[in-house]
Amino acid sequence: VLSGYWSHKSITYARHEGPVRIAWDGRDGNYRCAPRAADLPAARSAAYLHWVSNETVEGVAVSELLGEGGTTRVVDMSSDLLSRPMSIAPFDLVYAHAQKNLGPAGVTVVIIHRRHLDEPHDELPPILRYRTHVEHRSNYNTPPVFAIYVTMLVLRWLRETVGGLHAMGEINRRKAARIYRVLDENADVYDAHADPAARSLMNVTFRLRSSAGTAPLIARAEQAGLVGIAGHRSLGGLRVSLYNAVTEESAEALAAFLEAEAHAARRRG
Amino acid sequence: VLSGYWSHKSITYARHEGPVRIAWDGRDGNYRCAPRAADLPAARSAAYLHWVSNETVEGVAVSELLGEGGTTRVVDMSSDLLSRPMSIAPFDLVYAHAQKNLGPAGVTVVIIHRRHLDEPHDELPPILRYRTHVEHRSNYNTPPVFAIYVTMLVLRWLRETVGGLHAMGEINRRKAARIYRVLDENADVYDAHADPAARSLMNVTFRLRSSAGTAPLIARAEQAGLVGIAGHRSLGGLRVSLYNAVTEESAEALAAFLEAEAHAARRRG
Numbered sequence: 001v002l003s004g005y006w007s008h009k010s011i012t013y014a015r016h017e018g019p020v021r022i023a024w025d026g027r028d029g030n031y032r033c034a035p036r037a038a039d040l041p042a043a044r045s046a047a048y049l050h051w052v053s054n055e056t057v058e059g060v061a062v063s064e065l066l067g068e069g070g071t072t073r074v075v076d077m078s079s080d081l082l083s084r085p086m087s088i089a090p091f092d093l094v095y096a097h098a099q100k101n102l103g104p105a106g107v108t109v110v111i112i113h114r115r116h117l118d119e120p121h122d123e124l125p126p127i128l129r130y131r132t133h134v135e136h137r138s139n140y141n142t143p144p145v146f147a148i149y150v151t152m153l154v155l156r157w158l159r160e161t162v163g164g165l166h167a168m169g170e171i172n173r174r175k176a177a178r179i180y181r182v183l184d185e186n187a188d189v190y191d192a193h194a195d196p197a198a199r200s201l202m203n204v205t206f207r208l209r210s211s212a213g214t215a216p217l218i219a220r221a222e223q224a225g226l227v228g229i230a231g232h233r234s235l236g237g238l239r240v241s242l243y244n245a246v247t248e249e250s251a252e253a254l255a256a257f258l259e260a261e262a263h264a265a266r267r268r269g
Numbered sequence: 270v271l272s273g274y275w276s277h278k279s280i281t282y283a284r285h286e287g288p289v290r291i292a293w294d295g296r297d298g299n300y301r302c303a304p305r306a307a308d309l310p311a312a313r314s315a316a317y318l319h320w321v322s323n324e325t326v327e328g329v330a331v332s333e334l335l336g337e338g339g340t341t342r343v344v345d346m347s348s349d350l351l352s353r354p355m356s357i358a359p360f361d362l363v364y365a366h367a368q369k370n371l372g373p374a375g376v377t378v379v380i381i382h383r384r385h386l387d388e389p390h391d392e393l394p395p396i397l398r399y400r401t402h403v404e405h406r407s408n409y410n411t412p413p414v415f416a417i418y419v420t421m422l423v424l425r426w427l428r429e430t431v432g433g434l435h436a437m438g439e440i441n442r443r444k445a446a447r448i449y450r451v452l453d454e455n456a457d458v459y460d461a462h463a464d465p466a467a468r469s470l471m472n473v474t475f476r477l478r479s480s481a482g483t484a485p486l487i488a489r490a491e492q493a494g495l496v497g498i499a500g501h502r503s504l505g506g507l508r509v510s511l512y513n514a515v516t517e518e519s520a521e522a523l524a525a526f527l528e529a530e531a532h533a534a535r536r537r538g
Contacts, residue, residue: 016394099411106375106413125285142368144375146415 001040003062004031004055005234006076014050023049031058034198037066048072048092054080056100057232059205059239060198065090072116079202081109082158083244084169092116093130100202101244103151106144158244168244175242175251176201182255186262193237207237210265214238217261226254270309272331273300273324274503279345283319292318292335300327303467306335317341317361323349325369326501328474328508329467334359348471350378351427352513353438361385362399369471370513372420375413427513437513444511444520445470451524455531462506476506479534483507486530495523 001007003026014020023043024035035051043049049067054060056079067073074093081096088094093112099105110130117131126132132140162168180199183192183206193205208214214237218230231237242251270276272295283289292312293304304320312318318336323329325348336342343362350365357363362381368374379399386400395401401409431437449468452461452475462474477483483506487499500506511520 013394013396097411104413104415105411106416125282127282142366142374144373144413144416146373146419147375147413150415 001035001049001051001062001066002026003034003052003058004060005057005232006055006078007050007052010050010052010076018047021046026060029195031055031060032193032198033195034060034062035064035066037064037068040066043067044070046072048074050074050076052076052078054078054200054202056200056203056241057205057235057239059194059200059203061200061202063198079243080200082155082165082168083172083202085165098147098151101154103154104147107147107151154244162244171248172201172242172244175246175248176204178248178251178255179204179240179242179258182258182262186259189262189265190258193235202242204240204242205231205235205237206239207231208265211237213265220261221254221257224253224257226257229254270304270318270320270331270335271295272303272321272327273329274326274501275324275345275347276319276321279319279321287316290315295329298464300324300329301462301467302464303329303331304333304335306333306337309335312336313339315341317343319343319345321345321347323347323469323471325469325472325510326474326504326508327462328469328472329463330469330471332467348512349469351424351434351437352441352471354434367416367420370423372423373416376416376420431513440517441470441511441513444515444517445473447517447520447524448473448509448511448527451527451531455528458531458534459527462504471511473509473511474500474504474506475508476500477534480506482534489530490523490526493522493526495526498523 001024002011002022003024011020011022023040026033026035040049049071051062051066053062053075054077061080072092073090075091075095077094077096079100081094082101088111091111091113093110093116095108095110096102097105098107098109102109110133112130112134117134121129121131127140158164158168162171176199180192183190183204189209191207191209192199193207194200208217218238221227221229229238229240231239240254270293271280271291272293280289280291292309295302295304309318318340320331320335322331322344323346330349334342341361342359344360344364346363346365348369350363351370357380360380360382362379362385364377364379365371366374367376367378371378379402381399381403386403390398390400396409427433427437431440445468449461452459452473458478460476460478461468462476463469477486487507490496490498498507498509500508509523
């Protein structure tokens with residue numbers, strides 16, 4: 001499934017290993033939309049169906065479960081795993097780097113259904129086989145102990161301080177809703193990138209309709225203590241990331257800033 | 270070069286990729302010795318000559334530069350890089366994980382001669398090509414920032430507090446000499462594993478001649494605050510690791526403990 005920057009990278013890598021069929025192509029829609037299950041052709045004949053559950057660059061999320069029964073589902077959840085309750089049962093393999101919602105860069109979480117552990121992969125060196133890591137309980141090589149330790153602390157915070165995934169999901173939903181509301185209510189100034197049905201809760205992407213105002217707005221935001229809102233270099237514009245560590249207070253501060261900016265833009269005419 | 274536990278692992282992995290010729294085999298000598306340059310057959314016809322500069326399990330170090338002129342030299346310096354001054358010039362590729370002398374687990378240092386960067390490796394995905402990482406200045410993927418940051422702090426400590434690699438090498442030489450002296454002066458009690466010409470400065474391996482005393486000695490050492498001296502599970506016996514972070518005071522405390530243990534063993538008869 002080609003839904004944005006990261007799935008494009010995945011496809012490039014997959015092509016290195018074998019032929020790739022693009023089951024859904026978001027390029028025509030300028031990566032504003034996400035596929036619905038009904039949009040996809042049958043994928044059971046494929047070795048697997050791969051998608052990225054949240055495209056951080058475009059701010060597009062795949063919220064439906066893709067693939068009919070019998071499809072092997074492999075999903076990159078790097079940027080939304082543990083951002084809300086989610087059933088892992090339908091997936092064959094889920095992978096996620098830690099550095100969005102889980103912990104520091106340097107550790108990757110892989111959840112694999114045990115039925116895939118017995119598949120032969122003699123062409124791979126042992127360290128590249130998931131079975132090796134399962135058999136050695138993730139201690140086949142010396143693991144990145146510090147990153148794993150901090151991830152444990154984050155998981156405890158998520159469970160004990162935040163109150164679990166349901167609470168986390170509600171917080172994230174409110175944060176994103178607050179920012180999207182500003183964009184929708186000030187659509188004469190802001191142009192939200194993602195189709196409403198495909199909006200990410202983690203990354204809100206938008207542009208100023210007067211694009212010359214982007215750099216000055218980013219500068220004023222920094223003066224107000226609001227940093228990191230420039231869009232990804234591949235897309236430009238603006239991007240607000242709302243990972244678990246971002247508080248509702250931070251999201252509110254940014255929303256208020258964007259509202260004030262919209263009023264000022266209108267006054268400037 | 271098969272000189273111990275880690276080079277055996279390297280050979281197992283290399284065999285996965287192609288035929289391996291063992292240029293020097295330390296198994297016959299029970300991994301007590303290290304090769305000298307004159308011991309090796311010509312290796313210029315090989316794609317590369319690989320060795321492990323310090324075998325942590327057996328406490329055996331390869332101190333000579335192996336391979337005649339024109340040999341492509343690839344060396345695993347995981348356990349002794351930055352333990353003393355060393356010229357990198359003769360090597361084509363040096364690699365070392367951080368977690369002995371450099372920093373926390375999770376980062377690996379690779380030093381590669383630029384002449385190897387242009388070799389085609391189309392069979393590898395880009396992330397497994399060194400050229401990719403050079404071109405992206407080690408930022409192709411999100412790097413393990415914390416581990417790299419701590420490594421920087423360790424390097425500063427090495428340069429500014431210790432006084433550089435020459436000073437570090439002298440400290441390490443004294444630490445190892447102190448422990449080996451105890452073993453040599455009490456050879457009726459202790460059996461040093463490595464041949465004197467092959468002794469590692471990083472890992473001193475030895476056995477009690479009365480092997481039944483090993484577990485009680487380890488227990489008494491722990492009571493005295495001296496931990497981590499059990500040998501690697503594959504070899505048993507005792508192993509004292511003297512990486513950069515181990516102080517001379519620590520080495521002295523262990524040496525004194527081992528001397529007292531030797532006296533006590535003699536009294537017990």
